[in-house]
Amino acid sequence: MLLFSLTISSQAQNEDSIVIRKIFDEALQNGKAYDHLKVLCKNIGHRLSGSPQAAEAVKWAEKAMADFGADTVFKKDVMVPHWDRGAKEKAEIFPSKSRNIIPLNVLALGGSVGTDKGPLLTQVIEVKSLASLDSIPAKDIKGKIVFLNEHMDAKYVNTFEAYDHAFMIRWACARKTAPLGAVAVIIRSVNPSLDDFPHTGVMSYADTIKKIPACAISTNDADKLSALLKKDPLLKIKLEMHCRMLPDAASHNVVGQLNGTALKDKYLVVGGHLDSWDTGEGAHDDGAGVVQSMEVLNLLKKAGVVPKHNIRAVAFMNEENGNRGGIEYAELAQKNNEKHIAAIESDAGGFTPRGFFIKGDSLQRNKILAWKPLFAPYFIHSFELEGGGVDIGPLRKKQNTFLMGLLPDTQRYFDIHHSPNDVFENINRRELELGAATMAAMIYLIDKYGLE
């Protein structure tokens, strides 16, 4: 059987298990990811591409990687989209038969236009799902605000599966409702729980379709608004948004490298994204991935690993609304003839690591699966899901790089995702450091054995 022929010898397994134990011991006892993340979240805070905070974060990452003792630290220019929220959005519910105006906490979706001709004040039509839009007569929508109250599907144990569908609710809300005559769209936040935080995230327009303002309300507010509309279908909402797209801005990916000793033209990458949405502190999304990636270099050094390949921690810029950093990184790698063997991304939250998403050929998959026993002592079991990551995706397109995504526990992620709730206080030190150790152990094995 193929699997057995790929199984590494028991002596090697033993050596490997000792190195991996060192990596995890160091992470749990002295890991530095948590302390780094605190600085990023509390001293800089959220950092949308093009913002002054994003520029601060680039400086911070450069310094932090150098402090770690990376052999080489450099940054690479990336031009990024620059969307700006402007003054805080404002929304109010005007009942049709009373003067008791009810404030509504809205958060513009990333990329939305504002209410540029002044506040909107108009009726609202609730729509239960994107799919059901087709069955609603355009006359019922025309001139109104569409309230898209589609729930994230709770039944998926892996919440990222639910997000695969729910993403479209947010991404397509304007381009699906504008052609029907909607003047704005308010979505139920993409979040499986009932809470009071609106969640933002990227949405899109099409060149041929009118651009209408798009924003989110919390799941609790969505339930309340739905109940209000049942009692008072003629209520109006006043909506004021000041967001706008500015010209592209100059920014950077930041790279820290441990120089390879044997395979000096080959590269392994571990990365996360430095930018975040402009709410909360970008703690889980994706400060966690950035500090874990930096920590991989630290843990390998502390465990005495002398890498064959060049090993890079990359803090990518602009994952959230453009992926310019990921695209630029892959193009430059190709241009410079840097052969990227494998890339691991951490961008699914700083929760307890459970395994990896994998994108590669069957031989590579089987090689990884043969290492499963080395991860079992750390309760890392899941190596079956297909996937990589947004930032490292372009490397596969350019160089057929083997991709992995760190898979943490997913139950809490979308409660926090793109919301004011994504703050450092919601990070657990042990969970975060374990994620760094898990990636470091995988990088150690790929560096030692390759993937061919």
Add this chain to the structure above:
Amino acid sequence: MLLFSLTISSQAQNEDSIVIRKIFDEALQNGKAYDHLKVLCKNIGHRLSGSPQAAEAVKWAEKAMADFGADTVFKKDVMVPHWDRGAKEKAEIFPSKSRNIIPLNVLALGGSVGTDKGPLLTQVIEVKSLASLDSIPAKDIKGKIVFLNEHMDAKYVNTFEAYDHAFMIRWACARKTAPLGAVAVIIRSVNPSLDDFPHTGVMSYADTIKKIPACAISTNDADKLSALLKKDPLLKIKLEMHCRMLPDAASHNVVGQLNGTALKDKYLVVGGHLDSWDTGEGAHDDGAGVVQSMEVLNLLKKAGVVPKHNIRAVAFMNEENGNRGGIEYAELAQKNNEKHIAAIESDAGGFTPRGFFIKGDSLQRNKILAWKPLFAPYFIHSFELEGGGVDIGPLRKKQNTFLMGLLPDTQRYFDIHHSPNDVFENINRRELELGAATMAAMIYLIDKYGLE
């Protein structure tokens, strides 16, 4: 190979996977454990054995189990130890060379005596570990408060392994220091993180050894006190504790049962404990286990399972400081000739389920292991650890019952355990409901296939 011979047929696996999918779908979409736990935590709160709240909790559990549609609900008398904290403890640090008294937030350990002859005011000796006590001359300890500043070992990925050792720090702190002349003992809380919550828990005396007051301080306060003692070894602490042991009190286990249709003299149990420490709300420890156990009955009914065995959800009383409920339950089962085939306990927190602890013979283990593929879609992978649970332990002694303990993710548990931090707000709905589904799926399989 034995494993293959025990593997159930693929058709049966398919039927089973459909039932298990129903159980998980119901739990994630309509699970009631979370709503029940909210009532227990917010309307009743913490509920130490013998307290009025414990009596309230018994009433609540009876009613909640009946509301679930259990075929039979009953309670069984248990006499329980009744320890009472009395008025809030008070401690202050008196520097030797200044009048700047520093308050210290202490929490008496469960079972401790008070400072019955009035507040203590005396010097303090810091001891780094229980083990190092032997090397300290008794004259250095005599008349002083011992500050036992032993850290919970961070390097165990499974924090319950660290607790196996750390438990002794708390349990034996008085009986190890009193013979050396200590007048009281303050321990560093058994908690791997740095925070501001003192953690209580059971401690013990020996009849032949003087009973001295014992309390805990938070890990942050332990670091502060240690630093203060380095600068000022002659500082004193004033300690005032009003706790005391009262006569045993009458209480109850609460049992809800789905009646068996084929094996009417045989029983399967799923349980947690209704009592909690008298701080926080007993949310993870072990309100979670109680509501999950009740929810198992609900999920089985909703999935259309017609049980062969009698299936009981048991809310045990007095796990924390006596295990009287567990002992009484097993004795009664033996007396009534109720044959208990298997028991599953949930008492390790309401976090994402990862697997089960198991205590049984190798044939039973292998049978369980053959079911692993049925749990993999739900990210339940860990079936290797030895263990059962405190409440169900006596069933094994009496009847050689097969035991399992639900194993949730362990990273956050000891941050919360026995502290004011164990509140409903630290429960995640999906994680809690998934734990109930995991136990329901296991009970379904054991009920269908038996363990012989």
